[in-house]
Amino acid sequence: xxxxxxxxxxxxxxxxxxxxxxxxxxxxxxxxxxxxxxxxxxxxxxxxxxxxxxxxxxxxxxxxxxxxxxxxxxxxxxxxxxxxxxxxxxxxxxxxxxxxxxxxxxxxxxxxxxxxxxxxxxxxxxxxxxxxxxxxxxxxxxxxxxxxxxxxxxxxxxxxxxxxxxxxxxxxxxxxxxxxxxxxxxxxxxxxxxxxxxxxxxxxxxxxxxxxxxxxxxxxxxxxxxxxxxxxxxxxxxxxxxxxxxxxxxxxxxxxxxxxxxxxxxxxxxxxxxxxxxxxxxxxxxxxxxxxxxxxxxxxxxxxxxxxxxxxxxxxxxxxxxxxxxxxxxxxxxxxxxxxxxxxxxxxxxxxxxxxxxxxxxxxxxxxxxxxxxxxxxxxxxxxxxxxxxxxxxxxxxxxxxxxxxxxxxxxxxxxxxxxxxxxxxxxxxxxxxxxxxxxxxxxxxxxxxxxxxxxxxxxxxxxxxxxxxxxxxxxxxxxxxxxxxxxxxxxxxxxxxxxxxxxxxxxxxxxxxxxxxxxxxxxxxxxxxxxxxxxxxxxxxxxxxxxxxxxxxxxxxxxxxxxxxxxxxxxxxxxxxxxxxxxxxxxxxxxxxxxxxxxxxxxxxxxxxxxxxxxxxxxxxxxxxxxxxxxxxxxxxxxxxxxxx
Numbered sequence: 338x339x340x341x342x343x344x345x346x347x348x349x350x351x352x353x354x355x356x357x358x359x360x361x362x363x364x365x366x367x368x369x370x371x372x373x374x375x376x377x378x379x380x381x382x383x384x385x386x387x388x389x390x391x392x393x394x395x396x397x398x399x400x401x402x403x404x405x406x407x408x409x410x411x412x413x414x415x416x417x418x419x420x421x422x423x424x425x426x427x428x429x430x431x432x433x434x435x436x437x438x439x440x441x442x443x444x445x446x447x448x449x450x451x452x453x454x455x456x457x458x459x460x461x462x463x464x465x466x467x468x469x470x471x472x473x474x475x476x477x478x479x480x481x482x483x484x485x486x487x488x489x490x491x492x493x494x495x496x497x498x499x500x501x502x503x504x505x506x507x508x509x510x511x512x513x514x515x516x517x518x519x520x521x522x523x524x525x526x527x528x529x530x531x532x533x534x535x536x537x538x539x540x541x542x543x544x545x546x547x548x549x550x551x552x553x554x555x556x557x558x559x560x561x562x563x564x565x566x567x568x569x570x571x572x573x574x575x576x577x578x579x580x581x582x583x584x585x586x587x588x589x590x591x592x593x594x595x596x597x598x599x600x601x602x603x604x605x606x607x608x609x610x611x612x613x614x615x616x617x618x619x620x621x622x623x624x625x626x627x628x629x630x631x632x633x634x635x636x637x638x639x640x641x642x643x644x645x646x647x648x649x650x651x652x653x654x655x656x657x658x659x660x661x662x663x664x665x666x667x668x669x670x671x672x673x674x675x676x677x678x679x680x681x682x683x684x685x686x687x688x689x690x691x692x693x694x695x696x697x698x699x700x701x702x703x704x705x706x707x708x709x710x711x712x713x714x715x716x717x718x719x720x721x722x723x724x725x726x727x728x729x730x731x732x733x734x735x736x737x738x739x740x741x742x743x744x745x746x747x748x749x750x751x752x753x754x755x756x757x758x759x760x761x762x763x764x765x766x767x768x769x770x771x772x773x774x775x776x777x778x779x780x781x782x783x784x785x786x787x788x789x790x791x792x793x794x795x796x797x798x799x800x801x802x803x804x805x806x807x808x809x810x811x812x813x814x815x816x817x818x819x820x821x822x823x824x825x826x827x828x829x830x831x832x833x834x835x836x837x838x839x840x841x842x843x844x845x846x847x848x849x850x851x852x853x854x855x856x857x858x859x860x861x862x863x864x865x866x867x868x869x870x871x872x873x874x875x876x877x878x879x880x881x882x883x884x885x886x887x888x889x890x891x892x893x894x895x896x897x898x899x900x901x902x903x904x905x906x907x908x909x910x911x912x913x914x915x916x917x918x919x920x921x922x923x924x925x926x927x928x929x930x931x932x933x934x935x936x937x938x939x940x941x942x943x944x945x946x947x948x949x950x951x952x953x954x955x956x957x958x959x960x961x962x963x964x965x966x967x968x969x970x971x972x973x974x975x976x977x978x979x980x981x982x983x
Contacts, residue, residue: 491543
């Protein structure tokens with residue numbers, strides 16, 4: 338209880354901190370620090386100077402290995418373009434920090450929030466009874482004095498979460514002078530401190546809604562891991578309430594109470610597991626310690642309301658799939674990503690780990706088939722579940738502690754998974770879907786893995802260019818909600834540009850056809866090196882030297898020691914410096930110097946001439962570096978630019 342009180346005090350202190358008083362840390366970005374950010378999309382350091390554990394499964398180790406191979410050791414050149422500006426925009430534009438509270442909105446807005454909650458949240462986490470929720474909503478507008486603190490807390494938290502998920506809903510555009518979701522959350526917290534002294538099912542409901550909220554708004558800073566600690570506390574409370582077992586008094590409980598207990602435990606399970614996966618940390622309970630049944634459909638779940646369009650079509654199917662999906666993640670963490678400290682012997686043999694990999698891949702395949710069968714592909718949850726399942730396959734098949742140098746089949750599987758994830762993201766951004774911090778983590782995982790797989794399995798840049806064109810549009814859309822994500826968009830542009838230039842340089846020097854390495858690599862022989870040397874004999878000595886350097890780009894055995902990018906791009910001693918110089922030169926050609934205000938205002942204006950929307954412009958190697966909508970820029974500049982693009 339002491340821990341949750343401390344958490345509540347931190348939340349209260351944060352909400353009471355005005356934007357002007359927030360002191361932003363100066364970020365230093367070595368490859369290791371940025372890798373930690375890639376791993377959990379949280380800052381690797383914090384204001385109190387305390388570190389945090391970030392597990393290998395988050396992607397931090399993979400990013401560190403990849404960036405080191407790419408000869409990207411220092412990222413200060415990139416950071417200074419955006420860090421301060423981005424950090425400020427995180428607080429001002431997204432409005433996650435506010436101490437003001439909100440009163441009840443008009444009924445139609447509150448009903449919209451409840452609809453969003455049921456359609457987007459309840460199907461994954463059945464924390465509340467829908468009929469009870471709708472009844473409380475009606476009473477708070479007709480007889481508010483008849484509601485207790487618990488019911489009022491529930492209503493304001495549901496409104497906050499629902500409005501956050503429905504940020505793009507066209508109905509909200511008619512809601513003038515509206516309060517922000519954070520302000521409804523602040524109102525709810527006024528009731529929470531009166532309720533936490535109890536340890537009941539209602540307390541668990543209250544804390545689960547708090548975890549859902551924090552999961553929706555927690556991005557680059559995690560308050561020293563409070564989200565993970567809160568998840569562990571909630572699971573501890575569920576175990577203390579004996580929700581994971583069938584109680585001795587079970588025969589005296591009503592069917593409603595039995596099902597409520599089951600649903601609360603499994604909601605806790607999914608949220609706790611998702612946090613463990615996010616941070617790569619330990620798990621609180623094993624599946625074989627759980628004795629209760631999965632959630633099931635009840636008569637109270639029948640809601641004759643067309644506004645619950647997603648819920649009425651799938652009910653709790655996403656919740657049931659999520660339970661099994663996070664069990665796959667659990668198996669992944671406890672086998673493929675077990676600690677392999679140098680000089681120590683792992684608890685599981687290499688042969689056992691290989692068998693686990695086959696088993697996990699089979700489970701992932703069956704889960705994908707289940708999603709296709711049980712969930713309509715026009716629903717948001719279909720694509721969200723598919724992305725989460727494909728991410729599990731990506732984590733399984735990319736370089737990991739157990740498979741430092743994956744074989745060709747694994748890399749091709751990774752590449753295919755990344756393309757499927759991209760298709761789902763493309764579908765989602767063309768709807769009123771609202772991205773979440775979890776999606777940011779997924780985007781970084783997908784994008785860096787795709788670059789790595791193309792680097793290892795392709796001989797030309799066509800696929801990577803096509804992928805980059807789409808993923809950058811998606812990242813640009815995400816930045817509207819989470820401005821600091823521009824750092825990772827910039828990182829993607831830098832790394833993919835280097836690889837694309839390397840592909841094209843090798844094609845020019847070797848005269849290669851546009852064939853796919855992944856189709857021919859298995860039948861290649863070691864004669865490739867001799868053939869390349871013979872071709873080089875027709876050129877002068879300088880050409881021979883270039884050919885020899887280029888040959889290192891095509892691996893004879895894809896499962897051997899990873900290539901060193903410094904050998905491939907020896908003419909690029911500092912990729913970021915060269916790229917920055919090119920961008921600055923390009924800026925000078927596009928900026929109307931008469932319109933540039935004082936430097937201290939951190940704003941610039943650009944001419945419209947030559948600008949095209951990234952959604953319709955093809956992406957070439959030159960454009961990925963120089964196109965106005967694609968090169969790294971400050972968020973404030975991007976906002977100005979967005980207003981000028983027709």
